Amino acid sequence: MNKDQILSRLDLAHFYKSLVPSLKVNGRTEALGLCPFHDDHNASLSVNIESGLYRCFSCDAKGDVFTFYQELTGVDFLTALREVGEFAGTTETNVKPTVVAKFEYKDVNGQVLYVKERIEPGRNGRSKEFVFKHLESNKWVLGRGGDPVLYRLPELVKSKYAFIVEGEAKADLLSSWGLPATCLDSGANSSIRDGCIEILSNMEKVVILPDNDKPGKSYAGKIANALHGKVKELKVVELPGLQESEDIINWVKVSGNTKERLIELIRGTSVWIPTKEEVQKEKESMVFTKLSDLFQEPEEQTKWLVDGLLPTGGFSIVVAKPKVGKSTLARGLALNIATGELFLGKEVSKGVVIYLALEEKRSEIKKHFQDMGAAGNEEIHIYVGGAPANAINQIRMSSRR
Numbered sequence: 001m002n003k004d005q006i007l008s009r010l011d012l013a014h015f016y017k018s019l020v021p022s023l024k025v026n027g028r029t030e031a032l033g034l035c036p037f038h039d040d041h042n043a044s045l046s047v048n049i050e051s052g053l054y055r056c057f058s059c060d061a062k063g064d065v066f067t068f069y070q071e072l073t074g075v076d077f078l079t080a081l082r083e084v085g086e087f088a089g090t091t092e093t094n095v096k097p098t099v100v101a102k103f104e105y106k107d108v109n110g111q112v113l114y115v116k117e118r119i120e121p122g123r124n125g126r127s128k129e130f131v132f133k134h135l136e137s138n139k140w141v142l143g144r145g146g147d148p149v150l151y152r153l154p155e156l157v158k159s160k161y162a163f164i165v166e167g168e169a170k171a172d173l174l175s176s177w178g179l180p181a182t183c184l185d186s187g188a189n190s191s192i193r194d195g196c197i198e199i200l201s202n203m204e205k206v207v208i209l210p211d212n213d214k215p216g217k218s219y220a221g222k223i224a225n226a227l228h229g230k231v232k233e234l235k236v237v238e239l240p241g242l243q244e245s246e247d248i249i250n251w252v253k254v255s256g257n258t259k260e261r262l263i264e265l266i267r268g269t270s271v272w273i274p275t276k277e278e279v280q281k282e283k284e285s286m287v288f289t290k291l292s293d294l295f296q297e298p299e300e301q302t303k304w305l306v307d308g309l310l311p312t313g314g315f316s317i318v319v320a321k322p323k324v325g326k327s328t329l330a331r332g333l334a335l336n337i338a339t340g341e342l343f344l345g346k347e348v349s350k351g352v353v354i355y356l357a358l359e360e361k362r363s364e365i366k367k368h369f370q371d372m373g374a375a376g377n378e379e380i381h382i383y384v385g386g387a388p389a390n391a392i393n394q395i396r397m398s399s400r401r
């Protein structure tokens with residue numbers, strides 16, 4: 001029994017009336033009553049008894065049947081689903097997590113790199129969760145399996161202009177209008193990667209359509225800042241008439257709001273420039289994430305420099321007693337990362353190596369690398385000598401990232 005099935009069986013007027021006795025149901029779609037979420041004396045709560053959506057005009061509480069029940073009773077989503085289900089006359093409480101939406105992220109040639117699934121309900125009583133999956137020897141495994149890419153990338157790289165939105169469904173909507181659109185893969189919390197910015201920087205025009213809430217605007221601001229000065233014409237277009245946290249999908253539901261109207265709005269919006277205050281604000285702003293939102297974020301998969309042994313982006317230390325082979329291990333690691341060959345039988349991600357030899361002689365290092373079979377053309381950059389203070393500071397700085 002899922003949300004929709006419960007909703008289709010639920011007598012909405014009866015449900016709300018039993019929880020809000022003051023609710024006046026009088027044959028119309030909208031019923032008004034005292035809001036249980038604040039000290040209400042004016043019947044500020046409006047319930048749509050056809051859709052089940054509610055909203056308080058005073059304290060701005062809003063949501064659907066399940067959020068109403070959760071807010072009122074403090075239970076988690078799964079419990080709400082079960083108990084509202086009982087209201088609807090069903091005792092079948094077996095709610096299986098189901099993939100309700102699936103989005104493909106592709107490389108420039110249209111090859112699927114990974115998919116993002118929206119699953120409802122999520123684990124631990126959450127209403128939804130997102131997971132990334134990718135193919136590994138014909139099996140779907142968790143994680144992206146590589147760096148995040150822009151949504152709808154194959155169309156994007158062929159275009160001279162792009163729309164940036166927050167979420168795949170919105171990009172799909174614009175795309176259905178023939179407008180090349182994209183998003184990053186983790187909503188407003190996405191990190192803005194150089195690779196993505198590089199692709200967008202090749203555009204002549206970029207239009208960002210932020211969601212009408214704080215995270216949405218901050219996301220738009222971050223992308224705009226990253227693209228400023230790189231794209232010929234950059235615009236951030238705020239859609240008029242949106243309620244808090246609404247977006248273009250809500251906007252098009254209002255009659256008259258069409259592709260043509262959107263293009264008019266864009267024409268009437270001036271080119272984005274960061275104001276001094278914005279630059280300063282961006283530097284000073286602390287962005288908070290609610291724990292519940294953090295739980296909604298997709299699982300990050302560790303990227304390995306040496307599979308299962310050495311993660312990327314961190315600072316790893318080899319610790320052992322003297323004379324057991326720490327330096328030999330480190331040099332072997334350096335060599336195999338430079339060549340991309342397996343290390344201790346494990347997959348290696350090939351890259352440039354910087355080898356800081358703070359207590360070895362040049363001749364020793366040369367001999368050791370030769371003994372290990374190095375050809376001499378590997379991308380290993382060796383520094384020999386005591387560490388100058390600024391080098392130590394640089395290492396400290398980079399180890400903090």
Ligand SMILES: [Zn+2]
Pocket residue numbers: 035036037038040044056057058059060061
């Ligand atoms: Zn209220």
